[in-house]
Amino acid sequence: MVNAGRAAARQTPPQQFIFFGGKGGVGKTTCSVAAARELTKSRQRVLIVSTDPAHSLGDALKHKLSSKVKRVAGLDAVELDADGALTRWIARHKRGLETIAEHGTYLDSDDIAQLLRLSLPGVDELMGLVELRRLASSKPYTRVVVDTAPTGHTLRLLAMPETLSRIAEIFNDMQAKHRFLAESLGGTYRADSGDAVISELAMEGRELFDTLRDSERARFHWVLLPEALPLEETRDAVAALHEEAIAISDFIVNRVRAAPRGHCSKCSPKVRAEAEVLRQVRKDFSSVRVIPELLPAPVRSAAPKRRATPRHPLEVIAPETCRLLMFAGKGGVGKTTCAASAALLLAERHKRRKILLLSTDPAHSLSDALDLKLSDEERALPGFPALRTREVDAAALFRARRERYIDAIDELFDSLQGGSNLDATYDRAVARDLIDLSPPGLDEIFGILSISDALVPGAGAPTADQVIVDTAPTGHALRLLEMPGKALEWVHTLLAILLKYRKVTGLGRLAPDLLELARQMRQFLDLLRDPQQTCLVAVTRAAELPRLETARLLQSVARMKIPVSGVLVNAVASGECARCRRVAAMEEREIRALAPGHAKVLAPEAAPPPRGIKELLHWGKTWEIR
Amino acid sequence: MILIDSLIIGGIKFCFDKIATAVDKEMNDDTALREELMAAQMRLELGEITEQEFREVEDQVLAQLREIRERQMATQEDVEEGELRITGAEVTFEGDETGHARAEDIVEHAEDIVEHGERRPRRR
Ligand SMILES: [Zn+2]
Numbered sequence: 001m002v003n004a005g006r007a008a009a010r011q012t013p014p015q016q017f018i019f020f021g022g023k024g025g026v027g028k029t030t031c032s033v034a035a036a037r038e039l040t041k042s043r044q045r046v047l048i049v050s051t052d053p054a055h056s057l058g059d060a061l062k063h064k065l066s067s068k069v070k071r072v073a074g075l076d077a078v079e080l081d082a083d084g085a086l087t088r089w090i091a092r093h094k095r096g097l098e099t100i101a102e103h104g105t106y107l108d109s110d111d112i113a114q115l116l117r118l119s120l121p122g123v124d125e126l127m128g129l130v131e132l133r134r135l136a137s138s139k140p141y142t143r144v145v146v147d148t149a150p151t152g153h154t155l156r157l158l159a160m161p162e163t164l165s166r167i168a169e170i171f172n173d174m175q176a177k178h179r180f181l182a183e184s185l186g187g188t189y190r191a192d193s194g195d196a197v198i199s200e201l202a203m204e205g206r207e208l209f210d211t212l213r214d215s216e217r218a219r220f221h222w223v224l225l226p227e228a229l230p231l232e233e234t235r236d237a238v239a240a241l242h243e244e245a246i247a248i249s250d251f252i253v254n255r256v257r258a259a260p261r262g263h264c265s266k267c268s269p270k271v272r273a274e275a276e277v278l279r280q281v282r283k284d285f286s287s288v289r290v291i292p293e294l295l296p297a298p299v300r301s302a303a304p305k306r307r308a309t310p311r312h313p314l315e316v317i318a319p320e321t322c323r324l325l326m327f328a329g330k331g332g333v334g335k336t337t338c339a340a341s342a343a344l345l346l347a348e349r350h351k352r353r354k355i356l357l358l359s360t361d362p363a364h365s366l367s368d369a370l371d372l373k374l375s376d377e378e379r380a381l382p383g384f385p386a387l388r389t390r391e392v393d394a395a396a397l398f399r400a401r402r403e404r405y406i407d408a409i410d411e412l413f414d415s416l417q418g419g420s421n422l423d424a425t426y427d428r429a430v431a432r433d434l435i436d437l438s439p440p441g442l443d444e445i446f447g448i449l450s451i452s453d454a455l456v457p458g459a460g461a462p463t464a465d466q467v468i469v470d471t472a473p474t475g476h477a478l479r480l481l482e483m484p485g486k487a488l489e490w491v492h493t494l495l496a497i498l499l500k501y502r503k504v505t506g507l508g509r510l511a512p513d514l515l516e517l518a519r520q521m522r523q524f525l526d527l528l529r530d531p532q533q534t535c536l537v538a539v540t541r542a543a544e545l546p547r548l549e550t551a552r553l554l555q556s557v558a559r560m561k562i563p564v565s566g567v568l569v570n571a572v573a574s575g576e577c578a579r580c581r582r583v584a585a586m587e588e589r590e591i592r593a594l595a596p597g598h599a600k601v602l603a604p605e606a607a608p609p610p611r612g613i614k615e616l617l618h619w620g621k622t623w624e625i626r
Numbered sequence: 627m628i629l630i631d632s633l634i635i636g637g638i639k640f641c642f643d644k645i646a647t648a649v650d651k652e653m654n655d656d657t658a659l660r661e662e663l664m665a666a667q668m669r670l671e672l673g674e675i676t677e678q679e680f681r682e683v684e685d686q687v688l689a690q691l692r693e694i695r696e697r698q699m700a701t702q703e704d705v706e707e708g709e710l711r712i713t714g715a716e717v718t719f720e721g722d723e724t725g726h727a728r729a730e731d732i733v734e735h736a737e738d739i740v741e742h743g744e745r746r747p748r749r750r
Contacts, residue, residue: 401631401634404631404635405631405634405635405638408635408638408639409638412638412639431638434638435638445630449630458629491671492671492672494637495668495671495672496672498640498668499665499668499669499672502661502665506661507661507664507665507668508636508639508640509632509636510633510636510637510639510640511664511665511668512664513629513632513633513636514633514668515664515667515668515671516629517629517630517633518671520629
């Protein structure tokens with residue numbers, strides 16, 4: 001960050017960030033790589049960065065990448081490591097942070113050191129842009145191509161400059177009392193290491209905010225597939241970015257299918273539907289580029305073994321005892337349609353089972369898949385009174401609570417008026433600002449609470465017999481699954497601090513609440529690791545990049561000891577034209593190489609994808625066990 | 627979700643309420659004992675003490691609580707629930723729905739402890 005100014009001064013023309021955004025699985029990574037390669041041809045010095053915690057940049061470049069910049073075929077490439085970046089950032093600002101905490105809280109340096117060691121939820125978003133800027137200024141790059149995480153989290157990432165500024169404000173409030181005291185004791189106040197952290201954070205927030213809104217310094221390309229739902233999601237994202245005064249310069253419609261020679265039961269309707277979507281894209285957006293589908297090199301592969309099994313795949317991926325069924329995987333593989341179909345099929349088989357179908361992806365698509373208006377309020381599905389569904393809206397949940405929190409703060413400080421006024425004035429500002437800051441990682445926090453509240457509530461009976469979760473794309477689904485363990489670490493640290501100060505402050509109501517949270521999280525962790533009760537289904541496609549990502553997902557999940565009940569291969573080609581036969585041969589090879597040792601379920605390609613309860617039920621019945 | 631609310635509000639209160647209110651909080655025997663039990667539960671959660679050690683503390687505290695209760699019974703024929711609530715509410719705060727629910731829990735909890743003389747430790 002220090003050499004950002006120097007680097008910028010050396011550079012002509014100025015450095016430009018080129019962001020590739022879009023739903024998962026639309027080919028952001030491939031497009032980013034193609035663009036980066038193209039730029040190196042015009043003598044640009046290019047850095048390509050992936051900010052998705054589930055990196056697939058290395059797969060696309062066919063090189064193992066890490067958080068250290070690596071030279072690959074004429075361009076520099078790096079996969080951002082947010083946790084590492086945060087640790088480094090904290091290490092670099094340790095003294096300043098400790099100063100602020102000592103001035104603004106009643107904790108001592110031991111407590112603060114303990115707290116600083118804990119990992120934060122939402123760290124990918126919080127550190128993403130800061131680290132991106134650091135990497136970009138490490139060498140005089142003229143173009144920085146950014147392969148981002150799927151939509152929902154990219155929107156959070158782009159909102160982070162404001163969060164940084166707000167954190168600076170809170171820190172500033174925490175220092176204010178100290179400054180006032182120093183000045184009132186005579187003498188002039190000299191800025192300390194705490195103030196240095198504050199001004200750096202504020203500067204960082206401001207610079208990033210401006211950079212994102214300057215079309216000379218940042219361009220946004222939106223990648224989408226020629227399908228109806230992605231188009232709707234694109235419209236939502238464009239609107240959300242527009243509200244933030246961020247403009248998308250280019251739209252890339254990827255994998256547009258060529259018309260088959262003769263008739264194909266899959267390609268013919270697909271090509272028609274795509275033409276309609278393309279017409280709408282051109283109508284809605286300017287600067288649209290169309291990239292045709294690249295067919296795989298022809299391969300020879302044995303005819304697929306079809307095994308007629310009397311059992312429906314659901315009996316394998318969601319056995320009777322399963323209470324938590326999660327659909328995880330790369331963005332765009334069809335997690336939502338799979339989760340919705342599974343929920344409907346299960347509800348049809350078990351009329352009385354209380355099933356909750358929950359979406360924890362901030363870029364919800366459950367409404368679209370079910371063709372129903374959903375919200376954060378649970379609602380029953382028409383014809384299925386025991387099947388309820390909900391899209392967790394973390395921002396709204398937090399907004400609803402903010403008022404209550406602020407009232408509690410005001411009440412507290414009003415009651416303190418008798419005491420030291422000085423403390424009350426400054427502390428009230430800090431407390432209010434803290435609540436105003438909607439912290440990163442809210443999606444994961446409220447996501448996990450919604451699941452655990454339904455299954456292992458603190459009091460009373462569980463509200464659902466079974467919860468089916470449509471998770472966010474891999475990287476953030478893993479963040480969600482890490483939450484119970486992280487929450488437990490936090491609770492333990494806080495309990496230790498509370499115990500230490502109990503003679504001074506008493507244990508108050510905080511202690512039983514923390515204990516209760518610990519108990520709930522531990523119960524939930526037990527459930528999460530119980531193969532009888534938890535079934536994670538990895539949804540994927542029969543292609544190389546999804547297969548590689550699935551392997552990493554399965555590895556990470558195994559490390560967390562979360563049981564996997566199967567791998568669902570979605571949209572398996574089944575048409576009869578030359579294109580479909582060629583794709584089918586490639587897919588057959590991929591399916592064989594995919595996830596050895598796991599049960600595999602194949603779901604056929606539907607063109608267009610199933611939408612609405614009737615179509616989803618019908619489609620779910622065509623799944624097969626391999 | 628209710629839990630997260632009271633946690634956040636409780637956390638803020640803890641950070642800012644601190645010494646100011648703690649100093650004038652006259653702890654009676656009852657509250658002190660209950661805090662002792664809570665602290666033991668926290669240590670158990672943190673793995674600082676064993677289940678066995680926890681049970682010993684618990685037995686001790688419960689015996690003392692029983693003693694206090696008997697003393698109170700002797701001096702005052704019927705203890706109003708409201709009076710117990712005051713001790714419960716002292717460690718919480720009022721004017722909030724969840725706060726009341728909590729205070730009542732604590733009272734109920736205390737009743738359990740006093741009347742049945744035992745309570746299963748939380749499962750680990
Ligand atoms: Zn075809």
